[in-house]
Amino acid sequence: MKETSRDRLISAASRLFQLQGYHGTGLNHILKESGAPKGSLYYYFPDGKEQLAVESVRMTAEHVRERIKQGLDQKTDAIEAIQGFIEKMAEQYQNDDSQEGVPIAAVALETALFNEPIREACQSGYESFQQVFTEKLLQSGFDESRARELGVVINSMIEGAFLLSFTKGNNEPLLLAAKNIPALLK
Amino acid sequence: MKETSRDRLISAASRLFQLQGYHGTGLNHILKESGAPKGSLYYYFPDGKEQLAVESVRMTAEHVRERIKQGLDQKTDAIEAIQGFIEKMAEQYQNDDSQEGVPIAAVALETALFNEPIREACQSGYESFQQVFTEKLLQSGFDESRARELGVVINSMIEGAFLLSFTKGNNEPLLLAAKNIPALLK
DNA sequence: GTCTATAAGCGGATAGAC
DNA sequence: GTCTATCCGCTTATAGAC
Numbered sequence: 001m002k003e004t005s006r007d008r009l010i011s012a013a014s015r016l017f018q019l020q021g022y023h024g025t026g027l028n029h030i031l032k033e034s035g036a037p038k039g040s041l042y043y044y045f046p047d048g049k050e051q052l053a054v055e056s057v058r059m060t061a062e063h064v065r066e067r068i069k070q071g072l073d074q075k076t077d078a079i080e081a082i083q084g085f086i087e088k089m090a091e092q093y094q095n096d097d098s099q100e101g102v103p104i105a106a107v108a109l110e111t112a113l114f115n116e117p118i119r120e121a122c123q124s125g126y127e128s129f130q131q132v133f134t135e136k137l138l139q140s141g142f143d144e145s146r147a148r149e150l151g152v153v154i155n156s157m158i159e160g161a162f163l164l165s166f167t168k169g170n171n172e173p174l175l176l177a178a179k180n181i182p183a184l185l186k
Numbered sequence: 187m188k189e190t191s192r193d194r195l196i197s198a199a200s201r202l203f204q205l206q207g208y209h210g211t212g213l214n215h216i217l218k219e220s221g222a223p224k225g226s227l228y229y230y231f232p233d234g235k236e237q238l239a240v241e242s243v244r245m246t247a248e249h250v251r252e253r254i255k256q257g258l259d260q261k262t263d264a265i266e267a268i269q270g271f272i273e274k275m276a277e278q279y280q281n282d283d284s285q286e287g288v289p290i291a292a293v294a295l296e297t298a299l300f301n302e303p304i305r306e307a308c309q310s311g312y313e314s315f316q317q318v319f320t321e322k323l324l325q326s327g328f329d330e331s332r333a334r335e336l337g338v339v340i341n342s343m344i345e346g347a348f349l350l351s352f353t354k355g356n357n358e359p360l361l362l363a364a365k366n367i368p369a370l371l372k
Numbered sequence: 373g374t375c376t377a378t379a380a381g382c383g384g385a386t387a388g389a390c
Numbered sequence: 391g392t393c394t395a396t397c398c399g400c401t402t403a404t405a406g407a408c
Contacts, residue, residue, distance in 0.1 A: 005374085019299055020209070020296060020299075020300065021207055021208075021209060021210075021292070021295060021296035022207075022209075022210070023206070023207060023208075023209035023210035023296075024207075024208070024209035024296050026400070026401060026402085027401075027402065027403090028400075028401080028402090036375095037374070037375045037376075038375080038376075038377095038403090039373090039374060039375040039376070040373085040374060040375070042403075042404080043373070043374075043375090048402070048403070049402070049403095101295065101299070102295055105291070105295055105349060106207070106292065106295035106296055108349070108352070108353045109207060109287065109288055109291055109292035109295065109349065109352065109353075110206060110207035110209075110210050110292055110296070112352055112353050112355070113205055113206075113287070114206065119353065119355075122353050123353050123354050123355075126350055126353060126354070149362055149365075149366075150366075152350070152358065152359050152362050153343075153347075153359075153362050153363060153366050155346070155350065155359075156343055156346035156347040156349075156350055156359050156362075156363055157339075157342055157343050157346055158346065159345075159346035159349055159350065160341070160342035160343055160344065160345035160346025160347070160348075160349065161339075161342040161346070162346075163291060163294070163295065163342075163345055163346065163349065164312055164338070164341065164342055164345065166294070166295065166298055167294045167295075167298050167305065167308050167309050167312060168309050168312070169298070169305075169309075172338065173338050173339075173341075173342050176335055176338050176339050176342075177339060177342055179335075180335075180336075180339050180370060183369060183370055183371075183372060184366060184369055184370050185369075186369060186372075191392090212382075212383060212384085213383080213384060213385090214382080214383080214384090223392075223393050223394075224385090224393080224394075225391090225392060225393040225394070226391085226392060226393070228385075228386080229391070229392070229393090234384070234385065235383095235384065235385090
């Protein structure tokens with residue numbers, strides 16, 4: 001089970017892009033944190049920073065999607081499951097003392113208008129989250145179009161609450177989002 | 187009614203920070219767009235880019251707050267008013283062909299962990315938005331604690347939907363947020 | 373394939389002329 | 391007060407040794 005230079009570069013990039021955004025994170029910083037030498041960056045990612053960002057966003061998205069899925073599996077009822085998942089996120093956020101950023105969002109906002117490959121990666125990530133919520137709702141008996149619609153809405157709610165919690169430095173918006181999920185899904 | 191170099195610098199900075207974020211926007215770019223020379227930037231903003239960002243965020247926030255207020259004044263009932271406001275935003279977004287960014291969010295995400303003055307400005311901005319929603323709810327008879335709570339939740343919902351719409355390049359998330367506002371406020 | 377040394381350019385900031 | 395010329399550091403990217 002060897003961890004290659006490539007993997008460590010992506011991990012470091014994911015972390016730093018989340019904390020400081022795309023333009024706020026220099027390649028040198030990523031190299032230092034990953035321990036990889038500069039040469040291998042351009043060996044593994046011939047298209048440079050852009051490619052590294054695309055693959056980092058993909059990895060982050062996959063990771064987050066798994067966490068959502070696992071979170072929702074804790075309860076059978078969709079409403080309780082989603083509410084519980086958001087509460088867990090709020091808890092984790094408080095404990096980490098906010099040493100994690102908001103996944104994807106910073107990169108998406110900085111690049112959406114100017115860098116199509118990165119924008120697409122971010123969009124795919126968001127759609128994969130939404131898909132997980134929609135599936136859970138389907139399993140709980142929501143009809144298809146309603147489940148799809150609510151997948152988007154729940155995703156919006158969580159992203160917004162996360163953004164506000166991150167900016168304020170406390171988890172109140174996440175907790176309130178969780179609390180109001182039942183009303184939204186009735 | 188003279189428009190000073192200072193005003194033009196703040197306007198240009200606000201616009202560019204919204205589109206590309208804090209680190210993605212260089213002072214040279216701001217100077218070029220504003221037409222002001224570099225010297226006067228440091229004359230008006232001795233603390234440089236950071237100060238310019240703080241004041242830009244304040245200006246943007248004030249501007250957005252006014253738009254929210256005006257939007258909510260269109261209807262007396264809070265639920266209809268908020269729903270209508272979000273729909274209007276969605277419409278404008280589509281027409282502008284997305285030549286506007288998501289106010290404040292990019293700057294907030296990039297800087298929240300590392301630059302306290304900017305973070306504070308963003309937080310104040312968000313709180314001022316939330317305040318407007320809360321006031322409208324109070325006027326419609328919601329009790330105080332519930333109105334405050336929902337102010338935060340509505341703010342989260344809108345910010346998240348805006349972020350997703352911006353990333354996807356279409357206004358569906360905003361439209362769905364609007365559609366589901368009544369359920370949330372029942 | 374893995375890595376180092378270096379290039380070329382842009383970043384924010386400043387000094388000092390007028 | 392208003393502006394220009396310039397500085398240093400850090401950016402991304404590359405050339406080429408091993």
